[in-house]
Amino acid sequence: MAEDYERQFAKHFERHGKEMMGTLKQSVEDALAPIKEALGKTLEMVQEHAFGGDCFRGGQICKPSGEIQVQPVIGLAQRTEQCEIPSEATFTLTSSGESPHTHTEVVTFETKLPGADMWECNPYIVYGLTSCLLALAIYNIQRARKPAHLYGRYQTGGQPVTYVPAKIGWFVMELPSFLVPMLLMYQVGSLDGMGSKILTFMFCGHYFHRTFIYAVRNNGCPTTLQIVLSGCLFCTLNGYLQGYTMVYCTRYDDNWTTGFQFISGAVLYFVGISINIHSDCILRDLRKPGDLRYYIPEGGLFEYVTAANYFGEILEWFGYAIATSTLPAFAFAIFTASHLGSRAWHHHRYYLEKFDDYPKSRKALIPLIF
Incomplete structure (x- = not known):
């Protein structure tokens, strides 16, 4: 069946x-x-x-x-x-x-899509913020001969302004330039290539020192809240521009870090940051805690220029620009030169007017030249 x-x-x-x-x-x-x-x-x-x-x-x-x-x-x-x-x-x-x-x-x-997605790069963001940097550089050059902004030694009493302690002011101003690029890197997970990693480390390394070391040890005069807020805004936008360009818009060959352009730029960067840090230490050691008077700095490049710390920072950022070979980095270096060059000129005139024994052979910013 x-x-x-x-x-x-x-x-x-x-x-x-x-x-x-x-x-x-x-x-x-x-x-x-x-x-x-x-x-x-x-x-x-x-x-x-x-x-x-x-x-x-x-x-x-x-x-x-x-x-x-x-x-x-x-x-x-x-x-x-x-x-x-x-x-x-x-x-x-x-x-x-x-x-x-x-x-x-x-x-x-x-x-x-490992790493940063190249197609996310928006050239309008890059060119827009870069144009703002160059416009500010032109403004600094045009304003160089006018009286200095009212900060630090140029502040006069009786002004209805709010002052911020130097340590807090520098920390708030410098932090965005370190934090914003780090957040952009965190967003994409990682950077591709040794060149991008080293260059990002160079940029963030400068602002790590300025935020967590220089600001904490700073014993300068209080600064105005307006300067702190404007500095914080600038560092936020510039940190975003430099970080965005490096994370989303730039790629380097594997042999970029062995080329002459990168090596020469990196050497100039590290020479500049060494001069900057050493000069800041000399200025800081001139004062004891609570002392807000100004003294004639001596030693290092201060034997040749009034603003040795500014000279080192300008070298540093031009070295970074050469190593990265990006338009935003060069625009930032040009802005730095115009901004710090103007401040160096005012500082030099201040020392000559305040101290009768100030060395007349010292230049304002560039040894033997300017």
Whole structure:
């Protein structure tokens, strides 16, 4: 009885089974069709973004070019250029069947974009903030011959202003230039390439010292709240500009850190920051706690210029600009030179007027020149 039943079922399955499995296979294919179409559009979008965006090459915006090499399971291959976009897109479509009557399709889609996405670079942000830096530099140059801003030694009593202690003021002003680039790096996870990592360390290293070491040890005069807030705003915008450019808009070859341009810029940077820190130490040691008077600094480059600390910082940022070779870095170096150059000129005149025995051979900013 059982054998007759099995034979009848086998005949029935042979007659209708193929038709049923064909219908099932068609149903599966119909269900997968929208998914396949969506994957195709996604691939086109990824290719358009990865190979059609703007990026920086040696400080200039460039249009990356390259051919997409399609491999069996790789829908988007990598390019190798100086302006490389480290992106991958993997599409895998597999089918397997245990018998002629079954059909299974499994579609998986995975997009990997390690590091910062180059196509997120917005040139309007870069050019807009860079233009602001250059405009401020022009303003500083035009204002150099006018009286100094009312801060530090140039403050006069009786003014209805709010003063902030030097330690707090410098901490608040300098912190954004360290914090903002660090937050941008945290947002993308990591930087690609040793060049980007070293250059970001150089920028953040300066402001780490200014925020957590120089500000804490500063024993200068209180400054006005207006100067603190304006300095904080500037450091926020400049920190964003420099960090955004390095994180989203700049890529370097693996051999960039061994080239002459990087090495010469890095050497100039470290010479400048050494002069800056050493000069700040000399100025700080002139005073005892609670003493707000001004003295003639001696030693180091102060034997040649009035503003040795400013001279070191200008060297530092021009070295950084040479090492990075980006327009925002050069704009920041030019702004620094115009801003600190103006302050150095006013300081030099102040010392000459206040101290009769001030060395007449000292220059204001650049040894033997200016």
